[in-house]
Amino acid sequence: MVPRRGTPALGSLLRLLCSRADGLLHGMAQPSVWDRFYAQQDAASPNSHFNWFFSYTTVSWLLLPALQRWGPPEPKPSPTRVLDVGCGTSDLGLGLYQDSPHPVHISCVDLSPVAIRSLRRLLQDVPPPRHPLSQLHLCVADATNLEVNSFEDSTFHLVLDKGTCDSLLRCPQGSGQAGRLVAECLRVLQPGGSLLQFSDEDPDARIPFLEQASGTGVTVQEVGHIGGICYYVYMLSRPPLQAPTNSAAD
Template structure:
């Protein structure tokens, strides 16, 4: 995650933020909370880069992930439509890619605690003066974006209601605020996941670090990992938490 930040924003900008925290910082300041702070993400999603490209992805985008994702949607298509949740969706292309390119009916919900990100994605979905509204890959497909805290999905998702849940870097960001928050995120994802469903966490964190955390916090679920990439010289991992299939 830190590498992705450095690739996207000038190192000097990040360093300046760090310097501001070293002297006279107040509890609860933006830099204190770092990647777990919503205000930071509001600022990043409002970056001028968003004015020139419709979506922006940490790690990688839909094109790199679709080979892994499509078989799960094929398995779930009997549900018609398969329900997909992207937690901490930001301005990623995962939701829009699934909606516009999946040949099977999908009902996709992207949630993020940044109102800036949600507003941008709703504008992209509905179309604006620069772009047409997004067209679904299947007439029965649906796409929505809502502001919500991934650590408390009660307002937007009921228990066992999703067949596939995607987390691309959200655990990584939340964990910067402490592992209890990351475990609460995982608990909420598993609560709203169907007993036959799959949670996929995309990360560049090494399996030796991530797997023990997931296995300890996901008792009763099967945990595995697949290697992805390298993309732009970096190897990523897809951590799968699955129910009975």
């Protein structure tokens, strides 16, 4: 049986939101479509984050330990660098920024300037971060072509994708667009860094796609059931650099 591409949760959510998301299902790669969606969302709920799938609190138990994997050296801690691709107005990056006991530099990027503008306004009155050296940056950027915005190779320790790959897979050139997203996420990862992709798509469909797009192994963990739907986190790592071997002299 061929796994079904097109997960139920995102499609169901968009149908429920059809009065505010007219055309979204057929234009998810178009900035103008997302601009219209987030403008309507902002008008309806100007003081609220819009979270695809679930909010930060649902996965904080998983993300905070992931940050500690790159525990900063003492006594001079260096920040863990995190990229949230396709952030929209989600509270994912904000939650990590506020809760991390170690310094983090978080970059939240989205194709829609309207979403970034709304998120920037939502962040105006947030409490200071738990660690005084933590930083949160917002940027309008295409996650399938981050190089245009000067995101260099091997920059981040952790890349987060909550629903962005799912939306690209529904575009007319879905697998190609989503493949470029995965490639860009891996490009900006430091050796040994990880991409965490949150989705409700069944592992039988998502794992083969990710393996083909990345050329690396994929592990999956169940996040839990929310509203009767099972969510997963797919984890891909950029291989660490191999130490050079010294050949023994004869």
